[in-house]
Amino acid sequence: MIRSIRACKTAAEERAVVRKECAAIRAAINENDQDYRHRNLAKLMFIHMLGYPTHFGQMECLKSIASAGFPEKRIGYLGLMLLLDERQEVLMLVTNSLKQDLNHTNQYIVGLALCALGNICSAEMARDLAPEVERLLQFRDPNIRKKAALCSIRIIKKVPDLAENFINPAAALLKEKHHGVLITGIQLVTDICKVSTEALEFFRKPKCLDGLVKTLRDVVNSPYAPEYDIAGITDPFLHIRLLKLLHVLGQGDADASDCMNDILAQVATKTESNKNAGNAILYECVETIMSIEDNGGLRVLAINILGRFLSNRDNNIRYVALNMLMKAITVDAQAVQRHRATILECVKDLDASIRKRALELVYLLVNESNVKPLTKELIDYLEISDQEFKGDLTAKICSMVEKFSPDKIWYIDQMLKVLSEAGNFVKDEVWHALIVVISNASDLHGYTVRALYRAVQTSIEQESLVRVAIWCIGEYGDMLVNNVGVLNIEDPITVTESDAVDVVEIAIKHHSSDITTKAMAMVALLKLSSRFPSCSERIRDIIVQNKGSLVLELQQRSIEFNSIVEKHQNIRSTLVERMPVLDEATFSGRRAGSLPATVSTSSGTSLNLPNGVAKPAAAPLVDLLDLSSDDAPVPSSSGNDFLQDLLGVDVSPASVQPGTSQAPKAGTDVLLDLLSIGSPPVQNNSTPSDILSSSQDNKSSVAILDGLSPAPSGGAASMIDLLDGFVPNSPKPEDNGPAYPSIVAFESSSLILTFNFSKPPGNPQTTLIQATFTNLSPNVYTDFVFQAAVPKFLQLHLDPASGNTLPASGNGSITQTLRVTNSQHGKKPLVMRTRIAYKLNNRDVLEEGQINNFPRDL
Amino acid sequence: MVIRELSGVILTRGPKLCNFVEWRGYKVVYKRYASLYFCMCIDQEDNELEILEIIHHYVEILDRYFGSVCELDLIFNFHKAYYILDEILIAGELQESSKKTVARLIAAQDSLVETAKEQASSISNIIAQATK
Numbered sequence: 001m002i003r004s005i006r007a008c009k010t011a012a013e014e015r016a017v018v019r020k021e022c023a024a025i026r027a028a029i030n031e032n033d034q035d036y037r038h039r040n041l042a043k044l045m046f047i048h049m050l051g052y053p054t055h056f057g058q059m060e061c062l063k064s065i066a067s068a069g070f071p072e073k074r075i076g077y078l079g080l081m082l083l084l085d086e087r088q089e090v091l092m093l094v095t096n097s098l099k100q101d102l103n104h105t106n107q108y109i110v111g112l113a114l115c116a117l118g119n120i121c122s123a124e125m126a127r128d129l130a131p132e133v134e135r136l137l138q139f140r141d142p143n144i145r146k147k148a149a150l151c152s153i154r155i156i157k158k159v160p161d162l163a164e165n166f167i168n169p170a171a172a173l174l175k176e177k178h179h180g181v182l183i184t185g186i187q188l189v190t191d192i193c194k195v196s197t198e199a200l201e202f203f204r205k206p207k208c209l210d211g212l213v214k215t216l217r218d219v220v221n222s223p224y225a226p227e228y229d230i231a232g233i234t235d236p237f238l239h240i241r242l243l244k245l246l247h248v249l250g251q252g253d254a255d256a257s258d259c260m261n262d263i264l265a266q267v268a269t270k271t272e273s274n275k276n277a278g279n280a281i282l283y284e285c286v287e288t289i290m291s292i293e294d295n296g297g298l299r300v301l302a303i304n305i306l307g308r309f310l311s312n313r314d315n316n317i318r319y320v321a322l323n324m325l326m327k328a329i330t331v332d333a334q335a336v337q338r339h340r341a342t343i344l345e346c347v348k349d350l351d352a353s354i355r356k357r358a359l360e361l362v363y364l365l366v367n368e369s370n371v372k373p374l375t376k377e378l379i380d381y382l383e384i385s386d387q388e389f390k391g392d393l394t395a396k397i398c399s400m401v402e403k404f405s406p407d408k409i410w411y412i413d414q415m416l417k418v419l420s421e422a423g424n425f426v427k428d429e430v431w432h433a434l435i436v437v438i439s440n441a442s443d444l445h446g447y448t449v450r451a452l453y454r455a456v457q458t459s460i461e462q463e464s465l466v467r468v469a470i471w472c473i474g475e476y477g478d479m480l481v482n483n484v485g486v487l488n489i490e491d492p493i494t495v496t497e498s499d500a501v502d503v504v505e506i507a508i509k510h511h512s513s514d515i516t517t518k519a520m521a522m523v524a525l526l527k528l529s530s531r532f533p534s535c536s537e538r539i540r541d542i543i544v545q546n547k548g549s550l551v552l553e554l555q556q557r558s559i560e561f562n563s564i565v566e567k568h569q570n571i572r573s574t575l576v577e578r579m580p581v582l583d584e585a586t587f588s589g590r591r592a593g594s595l596p597a598t599v600s601t602s603s604g605t606s607l608n609l610p611n612g613v614a615k616p617a618a619a620p621l622v623d624l625l626d627l628s629s630d631d632a633p634v635p636s637s638s639g640n641d642f643l644q645d646l647l648g649v650d651v652s653p654a655s656v657q658p659g660t661s662q663a664p665k666a667g668t669d670v671l672l673d674l675l676s677i678g679s680p681p682v683q684n685n686s687t688p689s690d691i692l693s694s695s696q697d698n699k700s701s702v703a704i705l706d707g708l709s710p711a712p713s714g715g716a717a718s719m720i721d722l723l724d725g726f727v728p729n730s731p732k733p734e735d736n737g738p739a740y741p742s743i744v745a746f747e748s749s750s751l752i753l754t755f756n757f758s759k760p761p762g763n764p765q766t767t768l769i770q771a772t773f774t775n776l777s778p779n780v781y782t783d784f785v786f787q788a789a790v791p792k793f794l795q796l797h798l799d800p801a802s803g804n805t806l807p808a809s810g811n812g813s814i815t816q817t818l819r820v821t822n823s824q825h826g827k828k829p830l831v832m833r834t835r836i837a838y839k840l841n842n843r844d845v846l847e848e849g850q851i852n853n854f855p856r857d858l
Numbered sequence: 859m860v861i862r863e864l865s866g867v868i869l870t871r872g873p874k875l876c877n878f879v880e881w882r883g884y885k886v887v888y889k890r891y892a893s894l895y896f897c898m899c900i901d902q903e904d905n906e907l908e909i910l911e912i913i914h915h916y917v918e919i920l921d922r923y924f925g926s927v928c929e930l931d932l933i934f935n936f937h938k939a940y941y942i943l944d945e946i947l948i949a950g951e952l953q954e955s956s957k958k959t960v961a962r963l964i965a966a967q968d969s970l971v972e973t974a975k976e977q978a979s980s981i982s983n984i985i986a987q988a989t990k
Contacts, residue, residue, distance in 0.1 A: 315876035
């Protein structure tokens, strides 16, 4: 069959062959064919390996296992292990067969059972069969003992409680001479110790520990043994297992660690490291040394070995060395620093795995003293690294620079370089943070804007760079043109006003600019039109080109700004004044997800205030925005909104917070209130209607407009949160609380009817009435029916009653829900006629009444 | 699924690169023998270099058993390859470090299978004779 499958040239052919075979197998299963069962199972397994479904064969495996012959059992167990896993319920059926086989006289069959159990048993099976396995740990045949040991490992992993039972048998295994049993025994002990602290204590006792150390010493010193020799070392696997066990035993325990010091030193120095086997042993040895309690000499030894590994030409060795060094840093950072140069080389390695490890290691090594050279190296490499790596590299560089930058100018320099190289990989928070820093570094504004101008000339495709650049040019354009604040390290540069406008224009028109960039560019143009009055006309031309843009945000900005430039020159300059310094502390606090404890007022002074209006406008607005963040459900995202609003960015509808859904109607009333509060700071140059048509300093009024306009286009988030801030105490319309008292609608000597009222959310005309009927007489009422009639301006709907038998003397009640809709809600109260019919001792009774005492405002 | 994903990752790696890849939080160690790749998936804490040794251990035993094993041997005798694997690893842990012992065990079990087959065929012969 295999031959025929391999002969197939196409996938479809293969599927056809497989289907035919499956059909044949299924037929054979149905006929319960004994002879070819094992062959069919083998075929099934092959088909399974190719990836086709084979569930129909599972019962066949079971039958095969149950049969008496060795070949059938062998293939049955193999099928079991391949076709089933522990999640299948069918597995439970095998438990019985397994139990019998574990007690079989033929030790190979016992071996098969142990093997299967060890590979796929589930927790229940483990519990059932654990005693058998325990017994087999002491079987005379070493082959069985070692299988039993590994099986026990799986049992312990599945059912940790059973670990204690295995401690003693496992301890016996440690004294074995047979390598196979010894290895598995050690493995078992290691796993027991990981699971049970009691076992850990037991095996840490000097008696046990010394035995282990002696075993290791014997193996290290043993002469050439052809059976176990690999690359000149006797049984490296045994070495490694022993070292692992010592690792577990020595960790956290000083005495145990002392015992092992000598042997560890011996292994570390004497093992040859020209072959992989030797290196594997050294690796494990170093790992052990690093984890046990401190011993200076050993640690130095270990780090030296790692240093040797690092300069090895074999990639595997270097990889494991980097891995180990990461752990070593916590232990001895100084020593690792010495190898910094080599590690840096590894960051540039051809091998992706090595690069990743090296980068992580470098990141861990960074501190204030070496951040500058390290960053320089990494940024240099950024230029030549390949795309998948750039993302990681950029993130790490940005994070490093942010944490350890010694001064602002260096920070800005590095960030500019990163943005020029890999701006597209830079996350939003990073360049937001950059802008905050720039705005705080007031003496560097000129330098920054000039540097950005130069950078943008060369790297226009890097989106984030363009965004930061146009923001800065918009803000500090005058400094750019007038060469304000030149530092002596700068080369002189002359930029004319129209050059500056060129840059922004290119940004708007560039094909790869997305909406955020274009929106920011618009704002920048508006600012420039005020700062460079001579270019005003040209700027206006650029702005109106977006008047017909399909994107609402751009269109809106275009029209508004155009109107400002054309008609409102008198307020324009105050509108686009220099932005107040963004408060770094608040920003980083928000970013960290914590709510600011105090409302922040922008503390930094803004430059060049022609009149003092702008600042108070900013302060209460900032306060208001802080208020909004207290209500915002997710502080970190509100932090972003805060900054995004200030930057005039925030086009994505995804940023609209859930707050928008909460207060739609209450919103409009309060909004007008808010505007009257918000207007005094700007009242000296605009009327309320102007507020609606012009844009304010921080662009938050765009958000107000968005809130008013029927189509919310994002950016309204914090504003609507603002509105929430103003309606904390007013009762929400959807309040379902007991605003209306319940009434006794009808009362007679034998019956009481009470009404409880509630209003469904969003519908003030409708009232839900919960009617409760209670029987006061000592007799039971049966066939209880309630009817009601209402005048024409009301609509009534009765739900079915909870029952129609009313127990006597108030021992129970019937409830029924009524729904009344009042078309004259607020003008006329509810009124209702009732008719109650029931049978008392098989006599019909009728009670009628009228209910006039409904609460007035239902 | 898993196989497809892993083969995609491993097959694209060049010859001089190290034999370890990180995948879904685990480490995968692979070794290439001509056109065959042997891959083993391990936890973060296991010793990668040792795994390379284990893979080599297994391949050497296969070699001894089949006599200069090649890919076709493994395809047509996958069940035997699995039997040998079951003698080397259980529950993911190493079982036996001596190639000689493993070979001996496999040989013993194979002979059991042979004798069983002979018995079966002789019984069916007898029955066939009897029912003629």
